[in-house]
Amino acid sequence: MTRLRKMMLEELQRLNYAETTIRSYIRTVEDFARRFNCSPDRLGPRHIREYQAELFQKRKLSSNSVVRHLAALRFFYIKTLRRAWSIAETPYPKWVFRLPTILSQEEVAQLIDGARTPYHRVLLMTLYATGARRAELTHLKLTDIDRQRMVIRIQGGKGRKDRDVMLSPKLLEELRAHWRRLHRKPSTCFLATATTVGISRSTQKRFGTPVRKRPSERESRKTCTPTRCDTVSPLISWKPARIYEPSRCC
Numbered sequence: 085m086t087r088l089r090k091m092m093l094e095e096l097q098r099l100n101y102a103e104t105t106i107r108s109y110i111r112t113v114e115d116f117a118r119r120f121n122c123s124p125d126r127l128g129p130r131h132i133r134e135y136q137a138e139l140f141q142k143r144k145l146s147s148n149s150v151v152r153h154l155a156a157l158r159f160f161y162i163k164t165l166r167r168a169w170s171i172a173e174t175p176y177p178k179w180v181f182r183l184p185t186i187l188s189q190e191e192v193a194q195l196i197d198g199a200r201t202p203y204h205r206v207l208l209m210t211l212y213a214t215g216a217r218r219a220e221l222t223h224l225k226l227t228d229i230d231r232q233r234m235v236i237r238i239q240g241g242k243g244r245k246d247r248d249v250m251l252s253p254k255l256l257e258e259l260r261a262h263w264r265r266l267h268r269k270p271s272t273c274f275l276a277t278a279t280t281v282g283i284s285r286s287t288q289k290r291f292g293t294p295v296r297k298r299p300s301e302r303e304s305r306k307t308c309t310p311t312r313c314d315t316v317s318p319l320i321s322w323k324p325a326r327i328y329e330p331s332r333c334c
Contacts, residue, residue, distance in 0.1 A: 112156035
């Protein structure tokens with residue numbers, strides 16, 4: 085580990101940044117230094133502008149992705165190197181806001197009923213009914229389910245914030261049935277990790293969950309849940325919420 089990397093890592097940890105943010109910032113600074121084959125503390129605004137233009141023109145990244153790259157460089161120069169950062173010389177591109185795709189009740193029922201296993205079915209139902217993210221879902225514990233108040237406590241969500249989401253009677257029955265099917269009672273309700281939940285990329289996009297890795301064709305045939313099926317079963321009894329972008333709760 086180089087001296088600059090260690091300094092930046094310590095500063096990120098000292099300010100209590102999330103692990104995902106730490107990895108993203110470190111990776112961005114490494115990519116920036118590798119691009120010019122030079123130590124990042126020797127690079128200046130001219131190199132940052134050139135790097136920013138390359139992200140748009142050659143790598144074809146979205147403006148939101150470029151903003152995250154610039155945020156990492158800004159942290160490195162201001163917090164690690166204690167240098168000035170000029171917004172006029174390196175302006176942030178404008179964020180792009182797009183309207184979310186909202187599924188109808190029939191489409192949601194079709195998608196959930198298309199699950200190949202009861203495990204995938206309860207996964208989709210919980211994601212839809214609570215608006216939880218995949219990582220939040222895989223950390224869900226039995227003690228987080230409050231049957232008296234009919235709420236589910238999401239702990240350590242985005243921004244390390246806790247929140248309560250509504251628990252429908254239908255979902256409570258499905259969670260009870262899922263728990264009875266488990267031969268080994270784990271500490272969490274779902275055994276899979278956040279990167280191995282068997283949900284297809286199209287399903288993740290429709291539900292607003294982040295996509296981590298593109299599965300292989302063979303894995304897709306085994307684990308991916310189809311978004312369409314030949315027949316539509318009767319509408320599920322609990323009232324579905326509108327599906328929004330990942331930063332909002334259903």
